[in-house]
Amino acid sequence: MTYLFLSVIFYTIAALAYKHANQVGCDRISLIFSERIAAVFLMLFYLFLFDTFRPSAQVTLLAFVGGITIFLSRLTLLISLKYGKISSSWTAVNLSVIVPVIASIFFWKEKPDAKQTIGLILVPLAIFLLQEDKSK
Amino acid sequence: MWLKYIIISFFLSGISDTTWKMAGEVAPSSVNSYLFIFHIFALLSAMVAFFITKRRIKKDELFLGMVIGFSLIAGGIFSLKAIILLPGIVFFPISSCASLLLVTMFASMIWKEKPTIRQAIGLIIACISIILIAI
Numbered sequence: 001m002t003y004l005f006l007s008v009i010f011y012t013i014a015a016l017a018y019k020h021a022n023q024v025g026c027d028r029i030s031l032i033f034s035e036r037i038a039a040v041f042l043m044l045f046y047l048f049l050f051d052t053f054r055p056s057a058q059v060t061l062l063a064f065v066g067g068i069t070i071f072l073s074r075l076t077l078l079i080s081l082k083y084g085k086i087s088s089s090w091t092a093v094n095l096s097v098i099v100p101v102i103a104s105i106f107f108w109k110e111k112p113d114a115k116q117t118i119g120l121i122l123v124p125l126a127i128f129l130l131q132e133d134k135s136k
Numbered sequence: 137m138w139l140k141y142i143i144i145s146f147f148l149s150g151i152s153d154t155t156w157k158m159a160g161e162v163a164p165s166s167v168n169s170y171l172f173i174f175h176i177f178a179l180l181s182a183m184v185a186f187f188i189t190k191r192r193i194k195k196d197e198l199f200l201g202m203v204i205g206f207s208l209i210a211g212g213i214f215s216l217k218a219i220i221l222l223p224g225i226v227f228f229p230i231s232s233c234a235s236l237l238l239v240t241m242f243a244s245m246i247w248k249e250k251p252t253i254r255q256a257i258g259l260i261i262a263c264i265s266i267i268l269i270a271i
Contacts, residue, residue, distance in 0.1 A: 003218035004230055010211035012238040014204045019243060021200040030193045033186045034201020035208070036179035042209040043172045051168040058162050059170045066155035066170075067177025071185075073148035076141045083138035085249045087240035091262045092142045094236060099150020100157040101269055108161075119268030122261050127146070129258030131139045 018078065019086035028078040032071060088130040098123050171212075232266035 021031050047053060073093070080089045098120055104110040112120065152174075159170035193201075219227050236259060243249040251259060 001218075001222070003214045004222060004227060007211045007214035007218055007231060008234040008238065010207040010214065011235040012242065014207035014211065015235070015239045016242055016246070017200050017204045017207065019247065021197070021204075023247065024196060026194070026197045026200060027191055029182065029185045029189060030191050030197040031201045031204070033179075033182040033191075034193060034198045035205040036175065036182045036201075038202040038205025039175045039209050040172075040179050042206055043168075043175050046209070046213060047168050047172050053172065054163070054166040054169045055173060056163055056166060059159050059166045060173055062155040062159045062162075063170050063173035064177050066152045066159075066174045067179075068181050069148045069155070070152040070174070071178045071181035073145045073152060075185075076145040076148065080138055080141035080145060083141065085251065085255070086243045086247075087236070087249065087251055087259065088138075088255055089142055089145075090239050091236050091259055093145050093149050094232070095262055095266065096146045096150035096153060097266060098269060099147065100154040103154045103157070115268045119265040122265035122268070126258045126262040126265055127139075127142070129254050129261065131142075 015086060015090045018090075019081060022078060022081040028075055031078070032074050035074070036071070084131070092127050092130055095123050095126060175209075229263075229267045232270060233263040236263060 073096075077089060077093055101112065101116065101120065105112060156167075156170065156174070160167050163170070215231060218231070240251060240259060244251075
């Protein structure tokens with residue numbers, strides 16, 4: 001339970017720091033650049049202490065696509081904060097966990113059960129409800 | 137505008153999550169190596185954008201960027217540790233919803249960002265959908 005508590009706290013700190021950076025007018029690219037330097041150092045430290053480096057061509061190619069898309073995703077998330085609340089933006093981006101589920105259905109022919117199907121249907125509705133009121 | 141940017145961010149983040157899942161399928165023992173290379177490519181992308189646009193990092197940006205980077209990685213590591221020790225029925229509802237609720241609560245206290253009733257319903261539906269998909 002301690003690990004779960006710490007994980008929730010750290011993710012919350014990250015989201016609030018994004019919002020604060022946006023509030024104080026931090027440059028988005030500079031912010032992501034610093035964020036990624038810290039991420040690489042901590043990951044290097046973790047890999048060195050608890051695992052061994054086992055790269056392969058497939059893993060490198062996937063990491064290449066994943067790395068570029070997460071950079072662009074963070075950039076657009078920071079831009080979205082200009083137009084909406086952190087709670088709405090953070091929630092909507094967290095809902096992206098459905099994309100691998102949808103990919104599994106199409107590429108690996110995995111069949112979602114009834115619960116997952118209802119969950120998948122609810123996601124667009126949640127994003128629609130989370131958007132800012134245009135009249136404001 | 138919010139919807140446009142958040143949908144782009146949503147799909148890009150989803151593609152990134154999918155590559156992580158694919159790495160887990162093709163090379164389960166190399167997932168940490170995948171994460172390390174993934175962060176290097178994300179750093180290189182940021183570096184290219186940083187130098188092309190000729191930016192300079194201010195103290196605030198460096199400090200907040202470091203806080204975000206450490207928090208995201210530490211959150212991910214603790215999350216992986218927790219999922220090994222806890223049953224999914226406990227882990228997924230708490231991990232999915234607690235952070236969303238805490239962010240909403242703190243944003244309301246610090247920046248007076250109170251969600252509207254419609255957004256609050258959206259938050260609840262988001263939590264329910266994540267739990268339904270994850271359990």
